[in-house]
Amino acid sequence: MPLETINESIYDHPKYYDLVFGADCAAELAFIVGCGDRYLDGKYERMFEPACGTGRLLFWLAKRGFTASGLDLNPKAVDFCNARLKRHGHPESAFVADMSEFKIRQRQDIAFNTINSFRHLPSEATARGHLACMADAVRPGGLYLLGVHLTPTRAEPSETESWSARRGHLSINTHMWFKHRDTRKRIERFGIRFDIHSPSRSFRINDELRLRSYTRPQMDRLIQSNQSWQILETFDFAYDLDEPIEVDSTSEDVVYVLQRQ
Numbered sequence: 001m002p003l004e005t006i007n008e009s010i011y012d013h014p015k016y017y018d019l020v021f022g023a024d025c026a027a028e029l030a031f032i033v034g035c036g037d038r039y040l041d042g043k044y045e046r047m048f049e050p051a052c053g054t055g056r057l058l059f060w061l062a063k064r065g066f067t068a069s070g071l072d073l074n075p076k077a078v079d080f081c082n083a084r085l086k087r088h089g090h091p092e093s094a095f096v097a098d099m100s101e102f103k104i105r106q107r108q109d110i111a112f113n114t115i116n117s118f119r120h121l122p123s124e125a126t127a128r129g130h131l132a133c134m135a136d137a138v139r140p141g142g143l144y145l146l147g148v149h150l151t152p153t154r155a156e157p158s159e160t161e162s163w164s165a166r167r168g169h170l171s172i173n174t175h176m177w178f179k180h181r182d183t184r185k186r187i188e189r190f191g192i193r194f195d196i197h198s199p200s201r202s203f204r205i206n207d208e209l210r211l212r213s214y215t216r217p218q219m220d221r222l223i224q225s226n227q228s229w230q231i232l233e234t235f236d237f238a239y240d241l242d243e244p245i246e247v248d249s250t251s252e253d254v255v256y257v258l259q260r261q
């Protein structure tokens, strides 16, 4: 029998989003903290995440004693994030805002944005706005760890992914697939669905993600357009600090370690 299907944003379902994407944070957390040790001589305390979603990373950083805060456009994700922080005795430090247009009072040591959230920004103007806001938000010398999936110019992009997550009696099978690329407008559309199974109900959430595309030269130009940021090193989504990569025309998953000048 076909699954009951609802067409809604996966970001409006933080409980399911957090299970699907929150299961495996260890490598990202080790990378964030490792960057602080490597590039800031261990002198870092304040962590900030634009587009923090459910705060799967912020929560663990708060738990490890860092001052962790973030913002997201989706109020449901922010509520989920703050509720979890509060439940565990941490300040409710997430707030609703647009990452291309925000201001925070205290400067941060490390900011991070690891899984392509940056590509939700729909235009060059909003991407530049974001880098400018981030330059105000991070102290001179501080870091911005920006993870993006680039469009390779000399290899076929990888197009589909499936994975599963389970907690207790709740299990979710996720499938994400490429739908369409408008090269001129630089928009890529992906289908994503969560098949959710619990003892009381099985159903599907069907959504579409629209992400702006970046080739390596487009990303280089964007970063160079803001003199506050310099690329220190680049890595892939294995987050292995011992294995920096050189970004070339075949690169896809790239984490830019940017330093605030």
Ligand SMILES: C[S@@+](CC[C@H](N)C(=O)[O-])C[C@H]1O[C@@H](n2cnc3c(N)ncnc32)[C@H](O)[C@@H]1O
Binding pocket: 011, 021, 049, 050, 051, 052, 053, 054, 055, 056, 057, 071, 072, 073, 074, 077, 097, 098, 099, 100, 113, 114, 115, 116, 117, 120, 121
């Ligand atoms: C792939 S999720 C990542 C969430 C979180 N960073 C994580 O690692 O789990 C992308 C997030 O970007 C948020 N988002 C999209 N556009 C945004 C914007 N303009 N400003 C702030 N957040 C935005 C969405 O609401 C969503 O929570």
